[in-house]
Amino acid sequence: MNLTSHEIRIGLAGAAVAALAATLPLFDQGYYLSISVNIMLYAALCTAWTLFSGPTHYISLATAAFFGLGTYSVGLWINHLPYPVLVGIAALVSASLAGLVGAATLRLSGVYFVIFTLGLAELVRQLVTWAQAKFTTRMGLYVFTDMTEEHIYWMLLALTVAVFITGWAINRSRLGFAMQVIGNDETVAKHVGIDTARAKIVLFMVSGAFIGIAGAISAPRYAYIEPPSAFNPMISFLVVIMALLGGTKRLWGPLVGVVPFTIVMDIVSARFPNHTSIVIGLAFLAIVYFIPNGVTGLIEQARAKWQARQTAVGEEKAA
Amino acid sequence: MEILVTGILLSGTYALIALGLTLQYGVARIMNLANGETLVAGCFVAFWLYASFAISPIYGLLIIAPAAFALNWAIYRFALRPLVNRAKNRGMLEVDSILATFGLLFLLQGLMLLSFGGEYFSYTFLAERFVLFGSAYGLNRVVAFAAAVVIALALYLFLYHTRHGTAVRAVAADPTSANLVAIDVARTAAFAFALGGALTACGGALLSTFYTFNASMGVVFTMKALIIVIMGGVGDIRGAVLAALILGVAETAVASLIDPGLTLAATYTLFILVLLFRPQGIFGRQTT
Numbered sequence: 001m002n003l004t005s006h007e008i009r010i011g012l013a014g015a016a017v018a019a020l021a022a023t024l025p026l027f028d029q030g031y032y033l034s035i036s037v038n039i040m041l042y043a044a045l046c047t048a049w050t051l052f053s054g055p056t057h058y059i060s061l062a063t064a065a066f067f068g069l070g071t072y073s074v075g076l077w078i079n080h081l082p083y084p085v086l087v088g089i090a091a092l093v094s095a096s097l098a099g100l101v102g103a104a105t106l107r108l109s110g111v112y113f114v115i116f117t118l119g120l121a122e123l124v125r126q127l128v129t130w131a132q133a134k135f136t137t138r139m140g141l142y143v144f145t146d147m148t149e150e151h152i153y154w155m156l157l158a159l160t161v162a163v164f165i166t167g168w169a170i171n172r173s174r175l176g177f178a179m180q181v182i183g184n185d186e187t188v189a190k191h192v193g194i195d196t197a198r199a200k201i202v203l204f205m206v207s208g209a210f211i212g213i214a215g216a217i218s219a220p221r222y223a224y225i226e227p228p229s230a231f232n233p234m235i236s237f238l239v240v241i242m243a244l245l246g247g248t249k250r251l252w253g254p255l256v257g258v259v260p261f262t263i264v265m266d267i268v269s270a271r272f273p274n275h276t277s278i279v280i281g282l283a284f285l286a287i288v289y290f291i292p293n294g295v296t297g298l299i300e301q302a303r304a305k306w307q308a309r310q311t312a313v314g315e316e317k318a319a
Numbered sequence: 320m321e322i323l324v325t326g327i328l329l330s331g332t333y334a335l336i337a338l339g340l341t342l343q344y345g346v347a348r349i350m351n352l353a354n355g356e357t358l359v360a361g362c363f364v365a366f367w368l369y370a371s372f373a374i375s376p377i378y379g380l381l382i383i384a385p386a387a388f389a390l391n392w393a394i395y396r397f398a399l400r401p402l403v404n405r406a407k408n409r410g411m412l413e414v415d416s417i418l419a420t421f422g423l424l425f426l427l428q429g430l431m432l433l434s435f436g437g438e439y440f441s442y443t444f445l446a447e448r449f450v451l452f453g454s455a456y457g458l459n460r461v462v463a464f465a466a467a468v469v470i471a472l473a474l475y476l477f478l479y480h481t482r483h484g485t486a487v488r489a490v491a492a493d494p495t496s497a498n499l500v501a502i503d504v505a506r507t508a509a510f511a512f513a514l515g516g517a518l519t520a521c522g523g524a525l526l527s528t529f530y531t532f533n534a535s536m537g538v539v540f541t542m543k544a545l546i547i548v549i550m551g552g553v554g555d556i557r558g559a560v561l562a563a564l565i566l567g568v569a570e571t572a573v574a575s576l577i578d579p580g581l582t583l584a585a586t587y588t589l590f591i592l593v594l595l596f597r598p599q600g601i602f603g604r605q606t607t
Contacts (some may be wrong), residue, residue, distance in 0.1 A: 057410075059417060104594050111350060111413055112549070112594060118352070119542040123587050130580050233538070237421070244418070274433055281426030288402070288419045 018161050025150035033149050039262045040156040041218060045235070046243040046254035047163045048210035051170070052203050054248035055179040058110050061236040062101060064121035066094040066208045068231035070215020072128060075141035075225040083145065087216045094212025095205040097124075102201035117236075125231035132227070140226035147220045155217045163210050167251040170206070175199055234280075238265065241283050247294020256295045321454050322572050328460045330567025331467035332526045336540060337547035337559045338474060339519030345554025346491045346511035348409065349399055349416045353423035354544055355537030357387060357516050360427065361523025362532040363435060369442055376444060376528050377466060383524050384517045391516025394423065395509045403508075424537065431534040441531040463525040470521055475556060487511050491554040519544075539583070546590045552599060565589065 003011070021040075025033055045063060053060050070090035077086055101120065105113040170176045178199045182189040189196050219225065238261075246257030261283070268279050291298060336358055343351045364383050368374040374382070402419060406412035444459050478484035489497040490507045498504050526532070547566055551558025566589060573585035 057414060059414065104591055108594065108598050110410065111417075112598070114350075114417055115542070115545045115549070116590070116594075118538070118545075119583060119587065122539070122542075123583050126580055126583050130578055130584075133580075134578075237425070240418075240421075275429065277425045277429030277432060279429075281422045281424065281429055284418055284422030284425065285398075286422075288415055288422065292415070 014161075014164065018157065021157055022154060025153055029150070033153065035263065035266055037149055037153045037156065037221070038266065039259055040153055040160060041214060042239065042242055042258045042262050043255055044156050044160045044163060044214045045211055045239045046246070046258050047160060047167070047251060048207050048214070049239050050243050050248045050251060050254050051163065051167050051210070052200075052207035053243070054251070054253075055183040056200055056203070057183065058106075058113050058200075059240060060117050060204070060207075061114065061233075061240065062098070062117040062120045062208065063211055063236040063239045064231055064233050065097065065117075065124045065236075066211035067215035067218075067235055068121060068124060068128075068227075069093050069097060070212035070217075071219040071222065071225055071230045072141075072215075073212070074216045074219035075143050075230075078141075078143050078145070078219075087213055090212040090216035091209040094215075095209040098205040098208030099201060102197075102204045106200045106204065107197045121231045121233045121236060125227045128231070129227045140224050142224055143219050143222065145220040149221070152217060152221055156214065159210065159213055159217060164251060166206065166210070170203070175202060179203060237280060241280065241287065244287050244294055245283070245291070247296030247298075249293070249300075250296060253294055253296040320452060322575055323568060324452065324454070324456065325460075325575075326568030326571035327564060328456065328464045328567075329571060330563045330565075331464035331471075332522050333543060333547060333567050334471055334560045334563035335467050335522030335525070336519050337544045337551070337563050338471060338556065339515040339517070339522065340541075340544040341548045341551070341554055341556070341559050342487075342511045342515035342518065344548060346487055347395065347399075347508040347515070348403070348412060348494075349395070349512060350413055350420065351512075351515070352417060352420040352541055353427060353537075354515075354519055355539065355541035356424055356427035356431070357391065357519045358523035358526070358540050359431060359532060359534060359537045361387065361520035362527035362530075363431060363440075363534075364520075365524035365527045366440055366442055366532075369444065376524050377462070380466070380521050380524055383520050387520030388513045388517040392509055392513035394516075395512040398423070399512070400505070400509070424541075428535055428537060435534050437534060439531045439533045440527075442527070444528045457529055459528040463528050466525055467522070470518070471560060474518065478556060542583070543586055546586055546593075549598075550589065550593045 024036055045067070049060060049063060052058070070093075073090040073093055074083070074086045077089070081089075101113075101116060105116045170179075178189065178194045178196075181192065181194060182196050182199060186196055215230075222229065242257040242261045243254040244257070245261055246255060247253035265276070265279070269276055272279075287294075293301070336354070339357070340351060340354045343349050343354065361383055364386070365376040365379050368379045368382065369376055398419060399416060402415045403412060406415060476484075478488055486497070486502045486507050487510070489500070489502055490504055490511070494504050494508075497507070543566065547559055547562040550562035550565070551560070566586060569585050569589055570582045574582050
């Protein structure tokens with residue numbers, strides 16, 4: 001491992017931010033902790049989403065399916081297996097589903113993938129409901145643990161950090177390089193001998209596994225799990241909005257969207273519960289028409305313009 | 320036999336919805352994920368006309384279709400045309416239109432939730448027995464199917480036997496070449512998008528005569544329509560009709576033989592089979 005000083009500096013800064021975020025539960029145990037858990041959850045989900053959808057530009061709506069599988073893995077076996085094992089199972093189950101979906105759709109054009117993932121959460125929900133009704137007699141599952149909000153918060157924080165480290169490691173690997181080529185021009189990628197479908201499927205599985213883990217971590221928060229709440233399709237859409245709002249070119253881009261949008265959604269769902277769909281709809285439209293590259297895209301554009309002006313001024317002076 | 324007939328009766332409305340989507344995606348090149356919301360809007364307007372003015376849903380089509388046409392034309396003209404102009408290639412337009420129609424989906428859904436609430440609606444229209452091949456079916460289902468067949472036939476005649484229809488098909492085949500033979504591609508695309516919306520709304524109005532609907536069920540129908548369109552081949556009328564028949568029968572079979580809660584699983588099984596074996600559609604030709 002040889003790290004440049006730039007990378008070490010970014011790593012240290014990231015570690016400092018994470019350490020600072022980790023102290024939050026010491027200050028507040030009520031409302032602010034609760035909303036911070038939400039923010040941390042969506043931070044983990046959106047970063048994991050961007051891991052795949054950022055470089056490939058494929059809009060995945062499978063988040064709710066992976067998340068639900070994660071919560072269900074915990075709900076089903078919490079009384080039989082230790083919790084860390086369940087988190088592992090959640091990752092495995094979600095990754096396998098991602099592998100299957102990827103194998104069916106990622107060889108074809110992107111539209112098939114979007115359509116397939118659009119109904120995926122609903123499909124898994126139907127299957128789980130049917131299997132539960134058929135093989136057991138109860139509809140919901142109880143999850144009782146000793147975990148409190150702050151434990152969940154710390155675990156989600158650790159998960160987010162893990163996603164970042166993974167993303168960074170992937171960028172340095174052959175897979176990351178392959179994804180860069182694919183993202184720029186898929187035909188070129190195929191011609192230089194990259195197995196594009198395999199690279200995409202592997203990346204989708206990694207992303208899905210992290211989302212499954214996030215679901216497993218959130219399970220104790222619900223206490224009572226049933227299909228409609230575990231496979232809530234809204235999660236998928238919110239993740240897409242937040243990630244795109246922040247910008248998906250950089251892995252930290254989604255964070256910029258997550259913090260404000262979680263707070264806005266919290267206010268909207270508390271004060272105007274009947275208007276949430278309208279707010280989500282307007283958010284999608286605003287992103288498409290006004291900020292197609294996300295907030296980080298806007299910042300980078302402004303910086304590029306500013307730099308161009310600086311150099312132009314410098315040249316004039318020199319002349 | 321009962322399953323087959325029920326499935327075919329159901330597939331009439333499915334075909335209309337899918338034809339609407341195939342026009343929008345195949346000709347106007349817009350992947351309209353808010354298609355299901357147009358359908359639900361059709362349901363609600365038909366309900367409203369029937370409950371408040373006692374206008375039969377069949378005559379209601381005469382109001383619903385032009386209204387949906389105008390609304391969809393406006394959506395295309397003002398919301399989607401800028402995206403078409405901005406897009407550098409087809410892939411970019413696809414991503415943009417998917418996101419924009421997501422926005423429309425939630426916006427329309429939210430507006431309908433506000434005005435009608437989240438409950439399920441249904442009304443009684445022609446709820447009489449109609450005997451077919453020795454078993455009884457709801458007369459409303461038979462009438463809805465007949466109306467769907469008439470509309471689909473009219474669409475077929477328009478597309479294959481008129482100048483205007485030929486222009487629409489030309490744009491579907493290749494917009495650049497269509498432009499070269501003096502077809503106004505932009506206008507034809509807007510027309511096709513609006514026509515697709517009108518068809519979908521008609522499908523919704525017919526569906527509402529025998530189906531319990533609510534404001535948030537649109538996505539499921541979008542999903543079914545998308546799968547029918549892919550199964551039939553994008554922009555292919557005959558393919559869409561055949562695919563709708565297959566889907567309608569498969570769904571009814573699963574619902575009555577295994578479990579009514581598994582209809583989406585049936586749809587997905589078909590979808591996976593299509594993706595694995597014929598991603599270009601039933602009648603589609605392999606492209607290189």
